[in-house]
Amino acid sequence: MRSYSLIAPAKINLYLEIIGDRSDGYHELAMILQSIDLADQIDIHPASTETIRVHCNHPQVPTDNSNLAYRAAALMATKFADAFRNFGGIDITIKKRIPVAAGLAGGSTNAAAVLVGIDLLWNLGLTFAELEELGATLGSDVPFCISGGTAIATGRGEQLSPLPSLDHIHIVLAKYRSLEVSTPWAYNTYRQEFGGTYIRDTANLADRANAVHSGEIVKAIVNKNTVEIAQKLHNDLEKVVLPAYPQVLHLRELFATQPGVLGTMMSGSGPSVFAIVESAEQAEIVKLKIREAIPDQDLELFVTRTITHGIKIAP
Numbered sequence: 001m002r003s004y005s006l007i008a009p010a011k012i013n014l015y016l017e018i019i020g021d022r023s024d025g026y027h028e029l030a031m032i033l034q035s036i037d038l039a040d041q042i043d044i045h046p047a048s049t050e051t052i053r054v055h056c057n058h059p060q061v062p063t064d065n066s067n068l069a070y071r072a073a074a075l076m077a078t079k080f081a082d083a084f085r086n087f088g089g090i091d092i093t094i095k096k097r098i099p100v101a102a103g104l105a106g107g108s109t110n111a112a113a114v115l116v117g118i119d120l121l122w123n124l125g126l127t128f129a130e131l132e133e134l135g136a137t138l139g140s141d142v143p144f145c146i147s148g149g150t151a152i153a154t155g156r157g158e159q160l161s162p163l164p165s166l167d168h169i170h171i172v173l174a175k176y177r178s179l180e181v182s183t184p185w186a187y188n189t190y191r192q193e194f195g196g197t198y199i200r201d202t203a204n205l206a207d208r209a210n211a212v213h214s215g216e217i218v219k220a221i222v223n224k225n226t227v228e229i230a231q232k233l234h235n236d237l238e239k240v241v242l243p244a245y246p247q248v249l250h251l252r253e254l255f256a257t258q259p260g261v262l263g264t265m266m267s268g269s270g271p272s273v274f275a276i277v278e279s280a281e282q283a284e285i286v287k288l289k290i291r292e293a294i295p296d297q298d299l300e301l302f303v304t305r306t307i308t309h310g311i312k313i314a315p
């Protein structure tokens with residue numbers, strides 16, 4: 001039986017609006033998610049015994065059953081128990097390049113790759129819709145990570161509507177290695193501070209979230225107007241993360257003053273911050289300028305770009 005090597009790209013949030021409280025404890029969201037060319041590699045090998053094993057080159061990533069990739073494999077083993085028995089175990093190796101706990105969906109994209117990889121390994125022939133439904137049980141960002149590209153995400157982030165893809169928009173991305181922001185903390189703090197302004201009627205929640213379809217940033221994406229997209233970036237979670245993490249606020253302000261930067265925003269629940277930049281050359285210059293201003297090697301800097309795909313087989 002063959003092995004599969006998969007590319008699992010990170011995502012950034014071009015837009016994240018918190019609409020209100022849901023009865024299941026999650027928040028109703030209106031988001032625009034975008035895949036970027038910063039990716040982990042996931043190798044999936046068949047194993048001789050009925051076990052699931054995860055290996056990872058990153059010390060902060062657990063390899064036990066708390067790893068999201070492990071949980072994806074366990075889900076497939078339970079749902080497709082006959083195939084698990086017939087084909088045997090699964091050995092997963094994660095080559096981590098995506099910064100961990102960064103708001104870039106690192107764990108989610110690993111889980112997405114495992115779902116796609118096991119579907120191939122066991123010849124299950126699942127559709128994207130079926131894989132997304134399985135992915136939604138693992139985490140809100142997992143369904144998007146499967147197909148990737150550019151998409152509106154509503155509900156708790158799992159309801160997707162594809163947008164025209166944005167290729168080759170130049171991005172500079174920064175993250176302090178030692179800084180982690182917990183996603184539950186970010187949402188819970190937002191609820192405590194801004195919960196008073198929430199809409200609580202369920203029908204209304206979905207209507208409000210769907211208003212993003214006719215929003216200005218979507219028009220800018222449809223028109224492929226990078227300058228306008230950069231001006232319309234938005235993330236409600238900045239309201240709680242920036243005041244609590246002065247280093248992130250500083251990064252955000254530093255990016256905003258660099259020549260060639262069209263717009264800047266925190267991604268997801270942070271703490272990574274990205275900037276949309278005019279050209280590949282400008283991106284290298286911005287990266288250099290940020291490094292000059294913050295020589296601390298704890299700050300990781302990446303030049304990347306938007307891409308049009310999610311999980312794919314490595315060339």
Ligand SMILES: C[C@](O)(CO)[C@H](O)COP(=O)(O)OP(=O)(O)OC[C@H]1O[C@@H](n2ccc(N)nc2=O)[C@H](O)[C@@H]1O
Pocket residue numbers: 013016025026027028029031103105108138139140141142155156157183184185187188268269
């Ligand atoms: C911040 C984002 O990454 C933006 O894309 C996502 O909203 C979070 O996606 P994720 O990490 O896949 O999130 P999940 O694993 O589903 O949820 C983690 C925690 O975030 C909070 N959460 C998440 C999604 C959502 N719509 N409302 C929430 O309140 C909940 O406290 C939940 O327990």
Ligand SMILES: Nc1ncnc2c1ncn2[C@@H]1O[C@H](COP(=O)(O)OP(=O)(O)OP(=O)(O)O)[C@@H](O)[C@H]1O
Pocket residue numbers: 060061062066067068069094099100101102103104105106107108110111141183268269270
């Ligand atoms: N495969 C994995 N890759 C990275 N982290 C993982 C993985 N599985 C579990 N984790 C744990 O999940 C935590 C969050 O890491 P992750 O990189 O997924 O965050 P994130 O990018 O903020 O996710 P999101 O944007 O979906 O909220 C880490 O602290 C780590 O311990």
